[in-house]
Amino acid sequence: MDLNELRLQINDVDKQMQELFTKRMRLCFQVAEYKIANDLPVFHKDREKEIINRVTNDAPDDLKGATRVYFQTMMDISKCLQYQQFFANADSVPYKPLILKGRHTVAVPGTNGSYNHIACSNLFDDFEPIFHEDFEDIFRAVSEGEAEFGILPIVNSTAGSVAQTYELMKEYDFKICAGTKLRISHCLAVKRGVKFDEIESVYSHEQGLQQCSDFIRENNFKTHRYANTSLAAKFIKDSEKPYAAICSENAAEQFGLDILRKNIQNATDNYTKFILISKETLKSENANTISVCLALPHQSSSLYRLLTKFSVAGLNLSMIESMPIANTDFDVVFYLDFHGAIDTPEVAKLLSELEQELSYFKFLGNYEEV
Amino acid sequence: MDLNELRLQINDVDKQMQELFTKRMRLCFQVAEYKIANDLPVFHKDREKEIINRVTNDAPDDLKGATRVYFQTMMDISKCLQYQQFFANADSVPYKPLILKGRHTVAVPGTNGSYNHIACSNLFDDFEPIFHEDFEDIFRAVSEGEAEFGILPIVNSTAGSVAQTYELMKEYDFKICAGTKLRISHCLAVKRGVKFDEIESVYSHEQGLQQCSDFIRENNFKTHRYANTSLAAKFIKDSEKPYAAICSENAAEQFGLDILRKNIQNATDNYTKFILISKETLKSENANTISVCLALPHQSSSLYRLLTKFSVAGLNLSMIESMPIANTDFDVVFYLDFHGAIDTPEVAKLLSELEQELSYFKFLGNYEEV
Missing domain, CATH: 1.20.59.10 (Chorismate mutase)
Incomplete structure (x- = not known):
């Protein structure tokens, strides 16, 4: 033939x-x-x-x-x-409209000039930041009503997912209500008057050190981890020794530091995504990303069969990640992002189906990247 | 009817x-x-x-x-x-047998008593550790022939994937030749004679601090990041102040520290997986896990369609993770682990197919967890 x-x-x-x-x-x-x-x-x-x-x-x-x-x-x-x-008449997840206008309180990791703080200004015209050192304190601040919203980094284009944020999202019952992406450009900042040649040690957050590893190696600097890039800048301001901080230019300016080098990160395009979290499900009009967290049966092809559902519904994944579950000998949960809005029938039906079929399923929010 | x-x-x-x-x-x-x-x-x-x-x-x-x-x-x-x-006659990936017996040189992050060091003793009866502070130095040590093997953490059951290890595996052309899992049990260690009530600050690796966050909060300790849990222990030994380290009991003993509390981690079952890397593809007889790294076209259902291949070949995924590619505005690569051995026809054929079809595909090794 x-x-x-x-x-x-x-x-x-x-x-x-x-x-x-x-x-x-x-x-x-x-x-x-x-x-x-x-x-x-x-x-x-x-x-x-x-x-x-x-x-x-x-x-x-x-x-x-x-x-x-x-x-x-x-x-x-x-x-x-x-x-x-x-589920022809499946109810969509109930939500309230997200309102970013006006003045809001936001729990922010770090201090003045931190990347989280800058990301926050992307989202709000007017806000009162409530600074905390640890990510978990951000969740607690929102939980206890100290702040309306919280902001957290979720993934960086060089250093990858921020596992702790994922873990806390699973633990607390909060929703993502907005996302924003920030180009991260690190500078080398010192106390006024300190010269480049005097520097032996640099202080920054672990991700900041990772993202500038080439620059650090070339100059043979010793590295010291700090809770936050902006707190590292504050520490440098108060230090007696000729240390340097790797932080945002914004943070360097806040603490009156001299900027000796700009754009010292390995990748010239270095982005971090941040999420805004709230107690309730808040959705903006143009929300187009849905995040969920789920567990699959220990069965061959169970992930493949899950994706069949998305494929039939015509919904496209933009992110997938399997993460071990704390306190187990490596059971995993999956985090998925897909395009859609909870008030459309195909999404409402899929979410009902997943909720019904899976032993563990959690809707994490429907939001837009601003 | x-x-x-x-x-x-x-x-x-x-x-x-x-x-x-x-x-x-x-x-x-x-x-x-x-x-x-x-x-x-x-x-x-x-x-x-x-x-x-x-x-x-x-x-x-x-x-x-x-x-x-x-x-x-x-x-x-x-x-x-x-x-x-x-690909009925597809050649399997060429490999040499992995030999762990006898004395070997291994590049190990941290110092004596680090978890990496302990993981290494799981794999070798006899080995000479070559300690380096940074993960990238481990890759360089193997690359330059300073060590035959290198050991690195890849994922923890509380703190998630070690993004830097993944990133370096993509960058360097090394292969995973063995894996091992370690129950991580942290202790609080101080310089001989220091009392619990005197402690204000604790030093550890960021993951160590994360894994013990409940204990730290209860006791209101200040936290300080260090490159490595065992280096933190060494720092405590040399420090004048009543600081404490969060590290392995092994590391505490190595540096003659007093152990004030044991098992202080949040999750009572806290595991970390480590990988052993080498320049060549080395495979043990019972190797049953294959790791690959690949990019998919920006097309709806491209992940679903990839998994069709695994399903038809009867091969089961045990891990999947999408990670952003450095220096891009969030393109992603996927890391996958699946069960199998490279010298079986179904795996040889699938690897040939993936190599042929995908614009980016990298075989990362075929190994056994010891």
Whole structure:
């Protein structure tokens, strides 16, 4: 057979497959309707297994694996459609509108001029920062009503995810209500009058030191970790010795330090994403990113099968990360970001489905990057 | 229709679908054979798009999304099978046997008694540690032949992935040749004679401070970051002030410190995974984990479609993580671990396929957790 003839035959097979696919989906709808009418549970694991076993058994040896995946995916698609029908009136997550105008209190890690502080000015025209040293204090400040909002770094383009922020988001029941991205440009700052050649040691946050590792190595500086880049700048101001801080120019100016070098980070494009958190679900009009956290069964292909749901709903992931669960011997939770808004039917249905199907599922917010 | 009748009809549809699926796969094999014989490129994006467009167009409105996913997955399965046929004789990644017996030099972050040092004793009966402060120095030591192996932490069950290790694995062309897991149990250690009530400040690595945050808060200690838990212990030994270190009991003993509290970490089960790296691909007999790093096209469902390949090959993921690429405005690479051995045909074929299909793909090693 030549190529054309083979293709015509494939087209013919595809036509028949499509008819059968449509027919099978309609039959599954009828099954679901029957079960709902008769108050029976809609999904039946054993029946699914029975089908998988039969078709795999009947498949020729070289197609057993492929046949299993093919039927499993088809049944997963069918299940998604049934959920869509089932949750046709799924309520969307209740939310209030996010209002950033006016004056707000925001819990901010670090001090004046910290990157968190700068990120905050991206989001608010007018705000009162309440500074805390540790990330956990930010969560506590919001939890106890000391601040309306909290701001935290979530991922950096050089140093990766901020694991502690993820961990705290899982622990506390807060929602992300906005995101913002900041180009991080570090400078080398010293107490007024200190010369470059006098510097032996540099102080900064661990991520700041990592992001400037090439510069540090070239100059053979000793490094010292500090809780925050802006607190490092403050420390330098108060220090007797010719130390230097790696911090934002903003922080250097705040503490009256001399800036000896600018843009000392390895990557010339060095970005950090920050999230704004609140107690309630607050959503801006143009919110387009949804973050969730979930656990999957310890089963082969369970992640693949989860992604089938997103694919059928036409929703695209922008981030995925498996993180170990504290206090276990490496069970994992997944953090996912995907594009969408909670008040659209496809998202409302998918969230209902995930909530229903998974042993652990947490909606973390629907927000826009400002 | 009652449930039984509906099910019989579904069974009948499934039987026909299976026949068509088998037929379609056989036709695709013939297409591939024809193309190989006539020296034509095997995969044809436009043809695939044409089919997707046609079937989506022909589908009833409520099944358009589902039909698209169904046909896309079927064609992806078919492509996997063609690759399997195509790469029937795919060479497995060349490797040498890993030999841990005898005396070896290992580059180790920190100093005597560091967790890295303890992890190393899990792997080797006899080794000469070469201590370096920074992770990048570990890579350099192996690269320059100062040490045969290097050891690094890769993920902790409380504080998450060690982003810098991932970043360096991408940058350097090294392979993981073994893994080991260590229960991390921190103690509070002081210079001989210092009393608990005198302590104001504690020194440790950032992850050590994070892992003991509850204990630190309860006692209202000030925290100071240090490059390494064992270097913090060394610093305490040499310090004049009544500081404390958070470190391993081992490190406390090495530096003759008094241990005032044991097991001070938040999670009672706190584990860290370490990897052993080498210049060449070294594989132990029972190696069962494969790590890879790859980039995916900016296309909807590209991750889902990647996982189709693993599913068809029957290979299970144990870890997935998307990480931003340094020096970009948030492009991501994916790190994946899956179960398997490079000298089995299904893995050899899958690795060839990934290498061939993806714009960026890196095999990071095949190893066993000891």
